[in-house]
Amino acid sequence: MDIRDVAALARVSIATVSRTINHVPTVDPALAARVWKAVNELNYLPNTQARALVSGHSRLIGLIVSEITNPFFPELIQEFEQAAVSRGYEVLIGSTNYEPKIMEICARRMLERKVDGVAVMTFGVEEFFLDRFAAEGIPYVFIDPAPSRPMSSVLAVDYLAGISEGVQHLAVLGHRNIAFISGPLIRRSSLSRKEAFLRCLHSIGLKPNPDWLIEGDHTLDGGRDAMKKILALPHWPSAVMCSNDMTAIGVQHALFDANLRIPDDFSLIGYDDIHLAEYTIPPLTTIRMSCRDLAIQAMENLLYHGHPKARSAQTLNDAAHSAAAPSQPFAKPDEPFATISTRLIVRRTTGLPHNALQDLRQAGPTKKMPPPSRRPSRPRGSIKP
Amino acid sequence: MDIRDVAALARVSIATVSRTINHVPTVDPALAARVWKAVNELNYLPNTQARALVSGHSRLIGLIVSEITNPFFPELIQEFEQAAVSRGYEVLIGSTNYEPKIMEICARRMLERKVDGVAVMTFGVEEFFLDRFAAEGIPYVFIDPAPSRPMSSVLAVDYLAGISEGVQHLAVLGHRNIAFISGPLIRRSSLSRKEAFLRCLHSIGLKPNPDWLIEGDHTLDGGRDAMKKILALPHWPSAVMCSNDMTAIGVQHALFDANLRIPDDFSLIGYDDIHLAEYTIPPLTTIRMSCRDLAIQAMENLLYHGHPKARSAQTLNDAAHSAAAPSQPFAKPDEPFATISTRLIVRRTTGLPHNALQDLRQAGPTKKMPPPSRRPSRPRGSIKP
DNA sequence: CCGGCCGACGTAAACGTTTTCTTCCGTTCA
DNA sequence: TGAACGGAAGAAAACGTTTACGTCGGCCGG
Numbered sequence: 102m103d104i105r106d107v108a109a110l111a112r113v114s115i116a117t118v119s120r121t122i123n124h125v126p127t128v129d130p131a132l133a134a135r136v137w138k139a140v141n142e143l144n145y146l147p148n149t150q151a152r153a154l155v156s157g158h159s160r161l162i163g164l165i166v167s168e169i170t171n172p173f174f175p176e177l178i179q180e181f182e183q184a185a186v187s188r189g190y191e192v193l194i195g196s197t198n199y200e201p202k203i204m205e206i207c208a209r210r211m212l213e214r215k216v217d218g219v220a221v222m223t224f225g226v227e228e229f230f231l232d233r234f235a236a237e238g239i240p241y242v243f244i245d246p247a248p249s250r251p252m253s254s255v256l257a258v259d260y261l262a263g264i265s266e267g268v269q270h271l272a273v274l275g276h277r278n279i280a281f282i283s284g285p286l287i288r289r290s291s292l293s294r295k296e297a298f299l300r301c302l303h304s305i306g307l308k309p310n311p312d313w314l315i316e317g318d319h320t321l322d323g324g325r326d327a328m329k330k331i332l333a334l335p336h337w338p339s340a341v342m343c344s345n346d347m348t349a350i351g352v353q354h355a356l357f358d359a360n361l362r363i364p365d366d367f368s369l370i371g372y373d374d375i376h377l378a379e380y381t382i383p384p385l386t387t388i389r390m391s392c393r394d395l396a397i398q399a400m401e402n403l404l405y406h407g408h409p410k411a412r413s414a415q416t417l418n419d420a421a422h423s424a425a426a427p428s429q430p431f432a433k434p435d436e437p438f439a440t441i442s443t444r445l446i447v448r449r450t451t452g453l454p455h456n457a458l459q460d461l462r463q464a465g466p467t468k469k470m471p472p473p474s475r476r477p478s479r480p481r482g483s484i485k486p
Numbered sequence: 487m488d489i490r491d492v493a494a495l496a497r498v499s500i501a502t503v504s505r506t507i508n509h510v511p512t513v514d515p516a517l518a519a520r521v522w523k524a525v526n527e528l529n530y531l532p533n534t535q536a537r538a539l540v541s542g543h544s545r546l547i548g549l550i551v552s553e554i555t556n557p558f559f560p561e562l563i564q565e566f567e568q569a570a571v572s573r574g575y576e577v578l579i580g581s582t583n584y585e586p587k588i589m590e591i592c593a594r595r596m597l598e599r600k601v602d603g604v605a606v607m608t609f610g611v612e613e614f615f616l617d618r619f620a621a622e623g624i625p626y627v628f629i630d631p632a633p634s635r636p637m638s639s640v641l642a643v644d645y646l647a648g649i650s651e652g653v654q655h656l657a658v659l660g661h662r663n664i665a666f667i668s669g670p671l672i673r674r675s676s677l678s679r680k681e682a683f684l685r686c687l688h689s690i691g692l693k694p695n696p697d698w699l700i701e702g703d704h705t706l707d708g709g710r711d712a713m714k715k716i717l718a719l720p721h722w723p724s725a726v727m728c729s730n731d732m733t734a735i736g737v738q739h740a741l742f743d744a745n746l747r748i749p750d751d752f753s754l755i756g757y758d759d760i761h762l763a764e765y766t767i768p769p770l771t772t773i774r775m776s777c778r779d780l781a782i783q784a785m786e787n788l789l790y791h792g793h794p795k796a797r798s799a800q801t802l803n804d805a806a807h808s809a810a811a812p813s814q815p816f817a818k819p820d821e822p823f824a825t826i827s828t829r830l831i832v833r834r835t836t837g838l839p840h841n842a843l844q845d846l847r848q849a850g851p852t853k854k855m856p857p858p859s860r861r862p863s864r865p866r867g868s869i870k871p
Numbered sequence: 872c873c874g875g876c877c878g879a880c881g882t883a884a885a886c887g888t889t890t891t892c893t894t895c896c897g898t899t900c901a
Numbered sequence: 902t903g904a905a906c907g908g909a910a911g912a913a914a915a916c917g918t919t920t921a922c923g924t925c926g927g928c929c930g931g
Contacts, residue, residue: 103917114881119919127879144618146598150538151917155886159535169560169567170761179554179581186591191599194579196564206571213531214576233529321765350765357767376555380706380735382742382767488887499911504889512909536887540916 102143110139122147153215162190162403163211163219163241165204169196171319171347172375177222180396188400190217197223205230212237218403222395224288224319242402244290244395256398256441258290260297263388263443264342267370268301270386270445271340276368276454278338280313282327282348291319294344294372313338317348324351325358332359339454340368346375346387349450353381364452374446383449394441487528495524507532538600547575547788548596548604548626550589554581556704556732557760562607565781573785575602582608590615597622603788607780609673609704627787629675629780641783641826643675645682648773648828649727652755653686655771655830656725661753661839665698665723667712667733676704679729679757698723702733709736710743717744724839725753731760731772734835738766749837759831768834779826 108115113132120128121136128136139145153159162185166174178194185192193214195207204223208230211219219234219241234241235252243255271279281298284291295314302309312334317323324343328351331337343349349371356363363369363383371378374389493500498517505513506521513521524530538544547570551559563579570577578599580592589608593615596604604619604626619626620637628640656664666683669676680699687694697719702708709728713736716722728734734756741748748754748768756763759774 105917115918116881116883116920117879120880123919129879132880146594148539148917149599150535150544151886152919153535153886154533154539154888154917155919157886169564170557172555172557172560172762175554175557175560178579182554182579182581186595191578191595193576194563194567196567209531210571210576214534354765354767377557377762380739382739490887500888501890501911501913502909505910508889514909517910533887536916537889538916539887539918540889542916 102145103148104145106143107136107139107145110143111135158217159215160190161193161214161216162400163193163195163207163214163216165195165197165207165211165219165221165223167197167199167223169194172377173345173347173373174222176376177392177396180392181220181399184393184396184400188404190400201230208233212239218242220399220403222399224284224290240403242399244399254402256395256402258293258390258395258441259443260290260293261300263372263390263445264294264297265301265304266445267342267386267388268298268305270447270451271342271368271370272305272307274368274451274453276338276340277307278310278313278336278340278454279307280315280331280338280341281309282315282317282324282341282343282352284317284319284344284348286316291344298342310336310338312336317344317351319345319348321347321351321354324348325355326351328352328355329359332361338367339456340370340451342370342372344372346371346373346378346385348372349385349387350377350381353385353450363450366455368452368454369450370445371450378446379448386448386451387446388443389446390443391441398441487530488533489530491528492521492524492530495528496520543602544600545575546578546599546601547785548578548580548592548599548601550580550582550592550596550604550606550608552582552584552608554579557762558730558732558758559607561761562777562781565777566605566784569778569781569785573789575785586615593618597624603627605784605788607784609669609675625788627784629784639787641780641787643678643775643780644825644827645675645678646685648757648775648830649679649682650686650689651830652727652771652773653683653690655832655836656727656753656755657690657692659753659836659838661723661725662692663695663698663721663723663725663839664692665700665716665726666694667700667702667709667726667728667737669702669704669729669733671701676729683727695721695723697721702729702736704730704733706732706736706739709733710740711736713737713740714744717746723752724841725755725836727755727757729757731756731758731763731770734770734772735762735766738770738835748835751840753837753839754835755830756835763831764833766835771833771836772831773828774831775826775828783826 104115104118108118111118111132113136117128117132118136118140121133122140149160153161164178164181166178168174169178174196178192182192193211193216195203195210197204197207212233216239218239219231221231221241222244224244231241231253232250235250238252240252240254243253244258268279279302281295283295286292286295299309313331315327315330317327324347327348328341331341332355341349341352343352349369352367352369353363356367356369361367369386371385371387372390374387378385378387489500489503493503496503496517498521502513502517503521503525506518507525534545538546549563549566551563553559554563559581563577567577578596578601580588580595582589582592597618601624603624604616606616606626606628609629616626616638617635620635623637625637625639628638629643653664664687666680668680671677671680684694698716700712700715702712709732712733713726716726717740726734726737728737734754737752737754738748741752741754746752754771756770756772757775759772763770763772
């Protein structure tokens with residue numbers, strides 16, 4: 102069943118059918134009605150391959166992530182899928198698992214399928230595989246601030262805002278000794294987060310202790326190892342900020358293993374606000390980067406870059422069945438590249454610093470607490486200030 | 487740059503180029519060499535849309551999952567992606583979020599893109615949207631044992647094996663009172679797991695206590711609520727099996743909230759062995775269903791169903807660059823639909839039952855323990871049998 | 872009242888492949 | 902030696918659209 106059947110049933114030419122389903126405004130309403138009737142009667146769906154072949158646009162968007170099993174990415178993928186589908190696009194997902202060879206295969210897959218754009222959310226460095234996209238005139242966006250290249254653009258994440266909120270939150274609670282576990286510093290986004298942290302520290306008059314600036318690798322194990330390093334130091338910070346949530350969860354494990362409590366012994370802040378952060382024990386205070394903003398910005402960026410007038414294109418679905426109406430506001434054409442906002446989500450891993458708690462305990466009316474020890478036992482049941 | 491450029495450079499017809507890159511064996515080796523040389527020189531990639539249009543095969547496989555942010559699915563997606571790419575296919579992912587309306591949109595997307603097959607991994611009931619696939623002659627597979635339909639097949643998961651291992655593991659430890667938190671019983675896979683549990687119980691001479699058979703919903707919150715119900719009962723089981731890992735993690739939270747220890751107070755077994763199970767506190771004993779088996783079986787099933795001879799098709803990539811060679815063994819054509827195996831992964835959430843521990847404590851040489859209470863305090867630091 | 876113009880619809884070409892059919896050449900057998 | 906056959910390469914049709922172009926009709930202005 103193809104466009105010819107529809108044309109025959111509606112007693113028009115195939116050109117008119119094509120124009121109708123593409124919402125060309127010059128079609129006579131009476132004819133259009135006949136066409137739509139035929140379309141619905143036959144349950145006609147246009148052949149996307151043929152469309153793509155002749156129009157030159159596949160309406161396919163590539164999304165390359167570094168590790169789909171890292172909980173941050175599924176949430177991004179979900180938003181991305183919605184952003185794409187609501188605009189009549191389909192998403193091709195590639196997961197590189199940090200391996201350059203797989204990255205190359207991903208790039209090849211995207212090229213073969215003639216994607217209309219690629220979003221590279223890989224926090225990675227293997228960017229040279231992407232030169233081919235520029236050569237083919239395929240736009241692509243980075244989240245990592247990479248050197249500018251033809252056809253590419255970079256999503257502006259406002260790392261500072263959220264981290265600043267976090268540092269100030271800790272400062273208000275009384276923390277002066279704050280550690281930071283970064284991601285791999287070879288990645289620019291990791292570096293950006295670390296620099297934002299240092300700048301915040303400076304801006305409130307605190308000096309960073311180099312011992313408390315650990316380089317992690319954005320994995321749970323990396324976070325655990327980093328925290329173990331900190332615990333091996335003679336002097337401890339009272340709070341730890343992490344470059345992502347998986348690192349923070351690793352820190353939670355390290356503290357659990359060391360029989361230390363959160364937030365009584367250490368305050369902890371993550372980054373990303375992955376779904377899971379809400380469900381750790383205790384729930385993780387963290388900085389949220391809006392996946393939705395990120396996905397929408399990436400999509401708009403790609404579409405705008407490629408075809409300035411193609412935005413808000415309607416699909417057959419939208420018109421015929423009024424399904425999947427874009428629920429998110431579109432960025433204005435004139436200023437399409439807003440920054441992606443971040444903000445602090447306060448949960449249960451931040452509290453008063455240890456020494457403040459000591460004071461409270463000693464001042465407490467009911468009972469005298471044991472002297473603070475490096476390895477306090479776990480008398481659960483609330484010392485609430 | 488298209489096939490004509492290659493043909494011109496290699497001084498052959500486009501038909502010969504086509505035959506060469508498709509590995510038609512009748513091509514003269516000398517000509518083939520010229521063609522491959524031209525292909526590499528020009529960095530030629532065939533246009534997938536054109537290929538699909540004329541051949542009728544999009545080399546696109548749909549994968550519909552219920553919730554991409556549920557950690558089980560990214561792991562499945564990863565395996566699926568690999569299984570597909572290594573066979574020269576691309577994956578189109580749709581996440582329904584349990585909403586029938588989105589399921590319908592997913593189905594429509596897949597139909598529009600003319601997928602060669604659909605894997606429905608949604609554990610869901612909205613199957614009637616899929617009739618259209620049968621009507622279009624598109625094969626699809628279920629993981630949920632659904633009533634057989636034309637063009638559809640069902641993946642045979644050996645639920646019994648893993649659950650049996652789990653129950654026996656508990657029995658050997660001395661557990662006689664085992665609860666089971668199921669998934670929504672409207673889903674057949676949930677029902678299968680529950681029935682497998684009951685059968686195992688019966689086979690080792692244990693009787694199920696109806697109070698300890700709770701229906702959950704496969705979410706963390708559902709697991710927490712279910713465990714709270716159990717804790718509200720006058721008599722407690724000594725071990726809990728869960729229908730999936732998220733439920734088990736919810737149970738961990740409930741027990742943490744109730745100040746109870748795992749595995750000292752309760753043993754716990756999950757199901758799925760999601761990535762995260764390894765990193766919960768303590769690491770979760772669980773039953774692994776091989777995502778890889780599942781993905782490979784689904785792919786083979788779809789390809790076999792559609793085109794018995796199409797299996798192990800070679801792609802341009804494979805031949806020209808010898809990339810992405812399938813590392814997994816292919817199922818034999820004669821018996822393509824093996825069952826998907828499950829097995830127990832023992833970690834740290836299973837141990838001797840409470841009363842056995844009591845005995846051990848009382849018999850212990852060093853010190854006398856306080857009498858067992860319903861809400862033991864948390865003296866961390868090792869009562870090791 | 873007639874000519875030109877504009878707008879709507881249909882015809883046909885184009886998109887880049889695969890695949891069928893045809894052609895041509897070489898080989899083999901009568 | 903010639904005819905039939907087989908195999909390999911080229912010519913051309915086909916896939917289902919979009920879109921440039923042509924055509925026809927109607928309307929408006931001269």
